[in-house]
Amino acid sequence: GAVVSQHPSRVICKSGTSVKIECRSLDFQATTMFWYRQFPKQSLMLMATSNEGSKATYEQGVEKDKFLINHASLTLSTLTVTSAHPEDSSFYICSALTGGGETQYFGPGTRLLVL
Amino acid sequence: QKEVEQDPGPLSVPEGAIVSLNCTYSNSAFQYFMWYRQYSRKGPELLMYTYSSGNKEDGRFTAQVDKSSKYISLFIRDSQPSDSATYLCAMSPGGYQKVTFGIGTKLQVIP
Numbered sequence A: 001g002a003v004v005s006q007h008p009s010r011v012i013c014k015s016g017t018s019v020k021i022e023c024r025s026l027d028f029q030a031t032t033m034f035w036y037r038q039f040p041k042q043s044l045m046l047m048a049t050s051n052e053g054s055k056a057t058y059e060q061g062v063e064k065d066k067f068l069i070n071h072a073s074l075t076l077s078t079l080t081v082t083s084a085h086p087e088d089s090s091f092y093i094c095s096a097l098t099g100g101g102e103t104q105y106f107g108p109g110t111r112l113l114v115l
Numbered sequence B: 001q002k003e004v005e006q007d008p009g010p011l012s013v014p015e016g017a018i019v020s021l022n023c024t025y026s027n028s029a030f031q032y033f034m035w036y037r038q039y040s041r042k043g044p045e046l047l048m049y050t051y052s053s054g055n056k057e058d059g060r061f062t063a064q065v066d067k068s069s070k071y072i073s074l075f076i077r078d079s080q081p082s083d084s085a086t087y088l089c090a091m092s093p094g095g096y097q098k099v100t101f102g103i104g105t106k107l108q109v110i111p
Helices: none
Strands: A004-007 A010-013 A019-025 A032-038 A045-051 A067-073 A076-081 A090-097 A104-106 A110-114 B011-014 B019-025 B032-038 B045-051 B054-058 B061-066 B071-076 B085-092 B105-110
Touching (some): A004 A090, A010 A019, A019 A090, A019 A110, A032 A067, A032 A076, A045 A067, A104 B045, B011 B019, B019 B105, B032 B061, B045 B061
Parallel strands (some): A010 A110
Antiparallel strands (some): A032 A045, A032 A090, A067 A076, A090 A104, A090 A110, B019 B071, B032 B045, B032 B085, B061 B071, B085 B105
16 A cells, blocks of 8 residues: 655654754655644644645644645655643644545654654 | 543453444534554554445444444454454544544553
């Protein structure tokens, strides 16, 4: 099946720093990618929809100035957590939608710990 | 009330058993229903995708949707130890856009 990678898989950073997470579709082009967040004992929550070449669409309650999304190519979307704080510690996972929208493939996720 | 309710388990069954996993939801706009399987330290992978009410079968897996009761199920026949994973229900008003996930049920199939 199609593969979506994420990098890094795990990151620890100090409060106030910024962290960039990459999501790549390895063997297909993805016009649309999604970013999710999962806190412990909670479900995956959609943060934003990322469309190649245009601004991301953020879900209610997600700060677009804090979670910067760039989808500059058909195979790469990045999520930058700016001025990270301990409450941003979570599991961030991306997914990529195949060109025709037939299915979406998830990356393995990135675990972020902000100290 | 959460939009999608799912019992987190864990659910332990002996090998060969029939497994029943369920979710309830409250949003009448949901038209597309999905089940994902997630192994530890991996991303979710799509198992079943159904539109509106009815049944869909794929090998040992059967998905059922009852929109009148706002209830969906996934049945796994002849369960195997390799089926041990977390199963997430998911649903949306339109395809893969605006998908809402359940919390996931952790399943363990004991040899």
